[in-house]
Amino acid sequence: MKNEIKILLAAPRGFCAGVDRAIEIVKKTLNKYGSPVYVRHEIVHNKNVVESLKKLGAVFVEEISEITDVSRPVIFSAHGVPKKVPEEAKLKKIFYVDATCPLVSKVHRETEQLYRRGFDIVLVGHKNHPEVIGTMGQLPKGSIKLIENIEEVKNLKFSKPLAYVTQTTLSVDDTKEIIDALKEKFPKIKGPIKEDICYATTNRQAAVKKIAPNCEMFFVIGSRNSSNSARLVEVAKKSGCKNSELIFYGKKAPLEKIKNCKIIGLSSGASAPEELVQNFISEIQKNMIVSIEEVITANEKVVFKLPKELN
Template sequence: MSEDLDILLCAPRGFCAGVDRAVEIVEKSLQKFGAPVYVRHEIVHNKHVVQNLENKGVIFVDELDEIEDKTRPVIFSAHGVSKKVYEDAEIKNIQFIDATCPLVSKVHREAELLNKQGYQIILIGHKNHPEVIGTMGQLPAGEVTLIENIEDIKNIKLNKEKIAYITQTTLSVDDTKDIIDALKIEFPNIKEPIKSDICYATTNRQAAVKNIAAKCDVFFVVGSQQSSNSKRLVEVAKKNGSKESYLVHQEFKLPIDLIKKSKCIGVSSGASAPEVLVDRLIDQIKEIRNIKVQDVEIIKENVEFKLPRELREN
C-alpha cells in the first residue's frame, strides 16, 4: 500500500472581492430585471462561472452592437471598459450597470489625474487583455504607452519630461518589480503610484503559492486559460521551486503518472475560479491516491466591495 499523498491547499485562493461583487451584480440584476440580462465580455475569466450564468438567462456579447433587445440592461465586466463604451451605451440609450472592480477603477482615476497633471503615462500590462484595453481607453490615443517587459523600455519614445507609470492589477509581483526597477534606471524621475496598482488578492495569492512551492513535486492552479492572475500563479509556483506546475482549466487532463509518483502536491486557484472547481480537482486526485489535505493560510482576507447604488436593497 503506497503512503498517503500530501496536498497543501493555499489560502487565500479563489474568488477575490472584485469577482464576488461582479458575480453578485449579475445575480442581483437577474432578480431585479428578470432574464435576459446582457453582459459585455465575460463577467470574469472563468468558463464555469460564465456557463452557470448563461443557464440562468445571461447573454454574453463582445460589443454593444450585438445586443438585440436594447430595452434590456447590460453589465460591464469586472475588467473595466474604455470611456467610448460608456458613451456608446448612452448614445444607444442602453441602461448599463458597471461591475468594474473598484481596484481597476482606482487605476483609471489615477491615469486621468496624471494626464491632467501633464504626465506621459507608461502602463505595464499584457497587450489585448480587457483590463489593459479599458485602462488605455480612459485617455485619448497616444497618452498611454504600453510595455510588457524590460526589453520594451528601450523602444519607448516619449515627448514629455514628466513621466509616470501605472500597472495592470493582476501581474506577477516579482516580474513587475524587475520592470519597475529598469524603468527607474531609464527614467530616474519617474512618478510611481502611492500604493501598488497590483491588487491585494493577486499579491496574497502569489505569496501563498510562493510560501509552499518548494515543498511540492507538482503544483496545480485552478483557473481559466484567459485568466492573467491564474497564469501568473503557475509561473510563481515554477519559479519558487515546484518541480512541475500546471493550469487546471476546463480541457485539462490530469497527469495521472505524475500524481502516482508525487509525495506532495500544492493546490491554489485564481481569483476568478470558484471553490467548487478546487473541490472537484481534489476529488479527482482522491480517485488516484489516498490523500491528506492540509490548509496553509498566510493571511485572512476580509475585503468587501459595495454593490452599485441601483442594486442595493436600501
C-alpha cells in the first residue's frame, strides 16, 4: 500500500518578472533577427531554460571575444553586465540587446549617482556572482568595496561620506543584520530609497518562511549557481526545517528520504520553470498518495516592458 504525503506548495515561487522578460527577449530576438543569436552568460541561471533556448538557435558565450560572427546580435543576461561589455560590443560593431532585469539596472543607476555625488560605496553581495561583477563594473575599478558578511563590517574604514547598495537576490534577514551593523558603525551611511533586494526574492523567502516550520523536509527546485534558490534553502533551514535541500538539474525526487514523511514543503527559485515543480510532484505521485496545499503569501502582478529594439 502507498504511503500518504502532503505537499505544502509555496506561492509565489518560480519565475519572476525579470526572468520572464529575459527569456522573452531571447525568443523575440530570434524571431526578429533569425538564428543564431548569441547570449552572453546563461540568460538566467537554469540549465533547462538554457537547453531549450539552444534548440531555438541561441548560442551561449561567456565573453564578447568568443563571438565568431559579429554580424549576429548578442543578448546580455538578466544579471547585468559591467560597462566594458556593451563598450566592447560597440567597438566590434555587434548589435546588442540588453536583458538586464530593470531591478538590477536600478542598482546600477544608484551606484553611478552615488559615485558622482562623491560617496564611498559598499556593495553587500556574493563575490564572483555575475550580478555583483556587473554592478561593480559600472564604476572604475576600486570604487566599490564588496562585503559578504557581518564580520567584514568590523574592518571597514572610510573617510568620505558612505553609502551602501545590495545584490538583489540576498537573504532578507542576513542582509538586514549586515545593514544594521553598517548603520551602527557608520550612523550617517546612506541607503537606497527603495531597498535593492527585489520583490521576487522577498516574496519567495516569505512564503518559504511560513511553510518550512511545518515540514519534515523542504525542497527547492533550482540551479546550483542560482543565488536566490540557494537562499531559499538557507531560509527553510533557518525557519526550522533542517532537512532542506536543493533539487538541481538532473537530480531526482529523493523518494527514499521522504517515504516516511507526512508533510513536505516545496518551492522553486526565480529562474526555475514551473514544469520542473510539476515533474517533481509527478515523480512522488507515482510512489505515494499525494495531497497538495498551495500556501499563498503574496500575489505578484509585476510585468516589465521589453527593450525598445524589440517593439
